Amino acid sequence: MQLLFKALSLSYENANVEWREKVYLSTESCANLSRRIQEVLDLEEVLVLSTCNRTEVYYVSDEDVADKIITLLLNEKGIFSVEEWFPRFLRFDAHTDALAHLFEVSMGLRSQVIGDLQISNQVKKAYSMAAELKLAGPIMHRLLHTIFHANKRVQQETAYRDGAASVSYAAAQLAKDLVAMISEPSILVIGMGEMGEDVARNLADGKFAKVVLMNRSPEKAKTLAAELGVETLPFESLSEVAQQFTAIVSAVSTEEPILTSKMLSNTKQFEQHFMIDLSLPRSIDPSVEELSGVLMYSIDEIQAKTDETLKKRLKAADRVREIIAEEMAGFGNWSMELSISPTIQKLKEALEQIRKDELARYLKNANDEESKLLEKATTGMMNKIMKLPVLQLKAACKRGEQETLIGLLNDLFDLEKEKTTTKA
Numbered sequence: 001m002q003l004l005f006k007a008l009s010l011s012y013e014n015a016n017v018e019w020r021e022k023v024y025l026s027t028e029s030c031a032n033l034s035r036r037i038q039e040v041l042d043l044e045e046v047l048v049l050s051t052c053n054r055t056e057v058y059y060v061s062d063e064d065v066a067d068k069i070i071t072l073l074l075n076e077k078g079i080f081s082v083e084e085w086f087p088r089f090l091r092f093d094a095h096t097d098a099l100a101h102l103f104e105v106s107m108g109l110r111s112q113v114i115g116d117l118q119i120s121n122q123v124k125k126a127y128s129m130a131a132e133l134k135l136a137g138p139i140m141h142r143l144l145h146t147i148f149h150a151n152k153r154v155q156q157e158t159a160y161r162d163g164a165a166s167v168s169y170a171a172a173q174l175a176k177d178l179v180a181m182i183s184e185p186s187i188l189v190i191g192m193g194e195m196g197e198d199v200a201r202n203l204a205d206g207k208f209a210k211v212v213l214m215n216r217s218p219e220k221a222k223t224l225a226a227e228l229g230v231e232t233l234p235f236e237s238l239s240e241v242a243q244q245f246t247a248i249v250s251a252v253s254t255e256e257p258i259l260t261s262k263m264l265s266n267t268k269q270f271e272q273h274f275m276i277d278l279s280l281p282r283s284i285d286p287s288v289e290e291l292s293g294v295l296m297y298s299i300d301e302i303q304a305k306t307d308e309t310l311k312k313r314l315k316a317a318d319r320v321r322e323i324i325a326e327e328m329a330g331f332g333n334w335s336m337e338l339s340i341s342p343t344i345q346k347l348k349e350a351l352e353q354i355r356k357d358e359l360a361r362y363l364k365n366a367n368d369e370e371s372k373l374l375e376k377a378t379t380g381m382m383n384k385i386m387k388l389p390v391l392q393l394k395a396a397c398k399r400g401e402q403e404t405l406i407g408l409l410n411d412l413f414d415l416e417k418e419k420t421t422t423k424a
Helices: 017-023 027-041 066-076 083-088 095-106 118-132 138-157 167-178 194-203 218-228 235-244 286-290 299-365 368-399 402-413
Strands: 005-011 046-050 054-060 090-092 186-190 210-214 247-250 273-277 294-297
Touching: 005 017, 005 066, 005 095, 017 054, 027 046, 027 054, 027 066, 027 118, 046 118, 054 066, 054 095, 054 138, 066 083, 090 095, 095 118, 095 138, 095 299, 118 138, 138 299, 167 194, 167 247, 167 273, 167 294, 167 299, 186 194, 186 235, 194 210, 194 218, 210 218, 210 235, 286 294, 299 368
Parallel strands: 186 210, 186 247, 247 273, 273 294
Antiparallel strands: 005 054, 005 090, 046 054
């Protein structure tokens, strides 16, 4: 049995945001697509992963069904003119290439921000869905748990996951650190562009007593606030409410500062306020730092932290790839042993039939005690006979010579005539 793990990918590496957003799948759509692939193509192991940066399908098949899967994916999104999409997907048809791709995606080596931790959690969720839908068979289960083990090793053995490598994540983490000793801190995030939205998502973990979103276009802020379970305020109210917040993160495109020292001039004595300006040009007037109790960080200071982290991660990436190679080798050994299991099962059944046929000749004249003794002796004998071929097959797997030995066993015991087949 040859294992054929394959993958299809449309990601930021080969498609811009306009193309990616057309095929982005919600959790419900991922489930729907998985079911359709199972129903239409009769595949038993399927994992669908969809994030803002990539939509991918991993599956086990001995046939070329890539175009059919792409068609089912597009149909799920209401797209029925599909030919122009076929060349846009990267195809990993070789078993090892598909495995390596999923390992690298899961470790964040293929992320826009190298080492992105979020993708690891997204892969786990995709696997959980596949398991719930009963589309994670022996191969997918073993593979994903091997990947999780590799991830754990990366965490423990390298500096790859240390620090914040994206500006938005670093800004959110800095805000949490700054208010760590403050009772019931509050934070205002201004601007719901990509960076502001990422900051808001990284803040919605309960560290702040109150998180408030503000945007020139209120609908975008309201939609995200509803998703995250936080509050919104009108953009026009900034001057009235600014001094109420322990921390403010501004990620607004503007020619002039929207937050000035005048808006914070009535700050109470001994009260601390933290300003994080992620805008360029700056959206928070630098003069606010002259106010008592106000501390401000610019995007350059945040970027310096992330640049240092990225250098560490890039330095650790080679060791991450070594860990991936080691874990893939272990999975490869298991895969090859799985591929010989049908032959082992057939050989066992052939020897068992011989044992039963021979026993039947002698048990006619045997009493119960003699029958039990013969049953025990011949079963033990068969198990010992089986041991050597199994060990030799496993050794042949490691040498890549299992097909030769499988052929020899088939010829010696005429295993191909056996009716029993084992589905891995």
